[in-house]
Amino acid sequence: MKIALIGYGKMGKAIEAIATAKGHEIIHRIDVNSPHLLEKEHLQQADVAIEFTTPETAYDNILKCFEANVPVVCGTTGWLDKLPDIKARCLEKHQAFLYASNFSIGVNIFFEINKRLAELMASQTQYDVRMEEIHHTQKKDAPSGTAITLAEQILERQYKKTRWVNKERCKPEELSIVSKRIDPAPGTHIVTYASDIDDITITHTAHSREGFAAGAVVAAAWLNGKKGIFTMKDVLNL
Known part of the structure; x- marks a missing residue:
């Protein structure tokens, strides 16, 4: 080819x-x-x-x-x-x-896990969902495209969330995405469902490009x- x-x-x-x-x-x-x-x-x-x-x-x-x-x-x-x-x-x-x-094949499998978890958590109103993504300092956009994909998958299934925002402090109807730029991180994406009793977290971490x-x-x-x-x-x- x-x-x-x-x-x-x-x-x-x-x-x-x-x-x-x-x-x-x-x-x-x-x-x-x-x-x-x-x-x-x-x-x-x-x-x-x-x-x-x-x-x-x-x-x-x-x-x-x-x-x-x-x-x-x-x-x-x-x-x-x-x-x-x-x-x-x-x-x-x-x-x-x-x-x-x-x-990444791993990330695309992670997308499927994210969608399924969002479906399971849709009725569990005691949990609030938030996201974090970490990339190298040369990354030109924030949040990352991968983070936006994850967020949109969640928004399609978490009806109490209406939009994502790229900040930590947000309104109850907003999905927080915190973007960090730290070298030499190729890319880490974290989705957390948090309640007073426990947290559920899924993470994908890339080790290289x-x-x-x-x-x-x-x-x-x-x-x-x-x-x-x-x-x-x-x-x-x-």
């Missing part, structure tokens, strides 16, 4: 190491120093693109992949106000798009040759 890496920071380099170890070929490494590689004639040389850049550039990068008829896997967070438009354009142009706030990178490569191989809009649930058959 020929891969165009859009974004060649720490995550891009981790993806490159895993992809090449699996026998895939990185044909383009695109960053701020090589914007010309985003032109159609270059992108068309790839079987699939993997996009990890910034909230400011992700939307345009994805559209360029659509124009080049190249399936795109996107892991950039912080731009999701434009996701409905991207999905509509993907279907309109008969392209392939896979977005995940986190490509390898889990995210490996999942992105698996997703890219899975997306190659497909058309439509997908998530990691489709990849992992969850």
